[in-house]
Amino acid sequence: xxxxxxxxxxxxxxxxxxxxxxxxxxxxxxxxxxxxxxxxxxxxxxxxxxxxxxxxxxxxxxxxxxxxxxxxxxxxxxxxxxxxxxxxxxxxxxxxxxxxxxxxxxxxxxxxxxxxxxxxxxxxxxxxxxxxxxxxxxxxxxxxxxxxxxxxxxxxxxxxxxxxxxxxxxxxxxxxxxxxxxxxxxxxxxxxxxxxxxxxxxxxxxxxxxxxxxxxxxxxxxxxxxxxxxxxxxxxxxxxxxxxx
Amino acid sequence: xxxxxxxxxxxxxxxxxxxxxxxxxxxxxxxxxxxxxxxxxxxxxxxxxxxxxxxxxxxxxxxxxxxxxxxxxxxxxxxxxxxxxxxxxxxxxxxxxxxxxxxxxxxxxxxxxxxxxxxxxxxxxxxxxxxxxxxxxxxxxxxxxxxxxxxxxxxxxxxxxxxxxxxxxxxxxxxxxxxxxxxxxxxxxxxxxxxxxxxxxxxxxxxxxxxxxxxxxxxxxxxxxxxxxxxxxxxxxxxxxxxxxxxxxxxxxxxxxxxxxxxxxxxxxxxxxxxxxxxxxxxxxxxxxxxxxxxxxxxxxxxxxxxxxxxxxxxxxxxxxxxxxx
Numbered sequence: 001x002x003x004x005x006x007x008x009x010x011x012x013x014x015x016x017x018x019x020x021x022x023x024x025x026x027x028x029x030x031x032x033x034x035x036x037x038x039x040x041x042x043x044x045x046x047x048x049x050x051x052x053x054x055x056x057x058x059x060x061x062x063x064x065x066x067x068x069x070x071x072x073x074x075x076x077x078x079x080x081x082x083x084x085x086x087x088x089x090x091x092x093x094x095x096x097x098x099x100x101x102x103x104x105x106x107x108x109x110x111x112x113x114x115x116x117x118x119x120x121x122x123x124x125x126x127x128x129x130x131x132x133x134x135x136x137x138x139x140x141x142x143x144x145x146x147x148x149x150x151x152x153x154x155x156x157x158x159x160x161x162x163x164x165x166x167x168x169x170x171x172x173x174x175x176x177x178x179x180x181x182x183x184x185x186x187x188x189x190x191x192x193x194x195x196x197x198x199x200x201x202x203x204x205x206x207x208x209x210x211x212x213x214x215x216x217x218x219x220x221x222x223x224x225x226x227x228x229x230x231x232x233x234x235x236x237x238x239x240x241x242x243x244x245x
Numbered sequence: 246x247x248x249x250x251x252x253x254x255x256x257x258x259x260x261x262x263x264x265x266x267x268x269x270x271x272x273x274x275x276x277x278x279x280x281x282x283x284x285x286x287x288x289x290x291x292x293x294x295x296x297x298x299x300x301x302x303x304x305x306x307x308x309x310x311x312x313x314x315x316x317x318x319x320x321x322x323x324x325x326x327x328x329x330x331x332x333x334x335x336x337x338x339x340x341x342x343x344x345x346x347x348x349x350x351x352x353x354x355x356x357x358x359x360x361x362x363x364x365x366x367x368x369x370x371x372x373x374x375x376x377x378x379x380x381x382x383x384x385x386x387x388x389x390x391x392x393x394x395x396x397x398x399x400x401x402x403x404x405x406x407x408x409x410x411x412x413x414x415x416x417x418x419x420x421x422x423x424x425x426x427x428x429x430x431x432x433x434x435x436x437x438x439x440x441x442x443x444x445x446x447x448x449x450x451x452x453x454x455x456x457x458x459x460x461x462x463x464x465x466x467x468x469x470x471x472x473x474x475x476x477x478x479x480x481x482x483x484x485x486x487x488x489x490x491x492x493x494x495x496x497x498x499x500x501x502x503x504x505x506x507x508x509x510x511x512x513x514x515x516x517x518x519x520x521x522x523x524x525x526x527x528x529x530x531x532x533x534x535x536x537x538x539x540x541x542x543x544x545x546x547x548x549x550x551x552x553x554x555x556x557x558x559x560x561x562x563x564x565x566x567x568x569x570x571x
Contacts, residue, residue, distance in 0.1 A: 048452070074454040086452075088445035099442040100453040102435045108455055109463070111436035118435060159453055 001026040001195050002078075002163055007046050007056030016042040018219035019056070024163070024212075029189060029196045031206045034216035035239065040199040041083055043216065044167050047197075048080045049073040060163070079161030081152045083168045083199075087140050093151055094136040097123045100158035123158075129188065130154050146177040150184070157188070164189075166198040170205060178202060182209060207231070215239075258429075258512070262422050269411035279526065281414045283519045284421045285479045290502040290514035291428055292471035297500075298508035299432055300464040301444030302352075303360045306367025307499050309347075310340040310469035312374060312491025314476025316381055319390040319486040329393030333420070333477045340473020341466050343370070348465035352458045355447075367496055374488040386487035390480055417478050424474055429511060431467065440464050501539070505546055507553020516555045 002024040045051040318336035321327040347366040395412040480486040506517020550557040
């Protein structure tokens, strides 16, 4: 569904992503793991048009999207979240999701309609599926960290994406919150028949839901495959065990 | 931000409009003069707030579009004998078109660089007004801009006894009221919600599929067009147009009005315009040190009422109401 071919990106001579090729199969859950500084977020930013690769190409459903603007990539059906929660802070939870729905429906240029009368039911439905209905009128800024992450997921879902890219969806969450967030994520992926690509530092999370795992180390993929294959990979063990002990 | 149901049911904007419409019958030429001034600058401040409060863009050059509107309408009416209606429409379109041209460059930069570019383009507009003697009258400006023909108002029963200035004031009030109604509708539209999303988080807005620059430019054009509308009205009210209209200090004045009233509310900048004009009148009667007083007011404002006068009153009322309910 999404495929990257030998993409590279350097910052001031430092190769953050040094030639990565990755295929994300449709209707599956793929995870990118790797130690801090491995280039996971840079890779994500390259895939979603936030950054332009120095070389290499990215294709989505067979179309080359290298260098396409983020808003256009979003309209093709790729939704994303950020590692640092990225929401409309001073708007209410309801307004956050509605703003995304308005954009998705191509209503942004409608200057004569009334926002208050639009997408009420659709917004409520998304909030309901995320368990955020009670907080619909809360200003996003005053939500708990976990709820803000869920809200960001809601914003991404409002664009009705085919492919969802989540950068560390459980970052900063407690063990309980993480478990709930993952269960929620799994349910939504199945309900909406989504393709999911996510980065994660928590190995338990990754091994519990990902069907395909890619391991990034120093800007390169060192392993790719099912949970079992990756776990058995000597290179992966060396990188991870070497770092942890 | 839910208002008390009773307070919400009272159409405050309509009441203020009706009260303002009674000003000519107070009988003083001076009051009509002040009210016209306030009405036009309230609209100018509100148009700036579409950028400032709704889209999160700080323009240091909003007076340019005010000036373009004023000059366009005045030149057409004085030099070419064009009717007021056509002059006003052309002024609005001209200001919007210039905003489109300049804005296309400005929105390519963000934050302080955006602001600096708006200032730079405004200075160009000012310089053209100042130097293009054959068309704009240069430093002397254009005086004796004709009033629109409002003779028909004299034949109406209630309005017949009023002066020409009063007639023009009533016209201004209707046209400003109309502009406010359209502006309000715009900020409450999906387009308005999109601008608010951009203000809150341009990065996230881009990733929900919004072409951020294009919408910033659209806001810039709409704000410029409304400023042009206000400028056209002001040139006639002032009976002349001068390069000062487009000067950076005028842009600063409008910025101060908007911030003083409160950029977080639709009506804030209008309230700020009224306060600043009335204060200016009062203080000028006692002292020539208006800039000094203005500076002091600004300092107090920033430290005590960061959300502006309207914002402070609004949240004060809400606190009171909550108290009563508790």
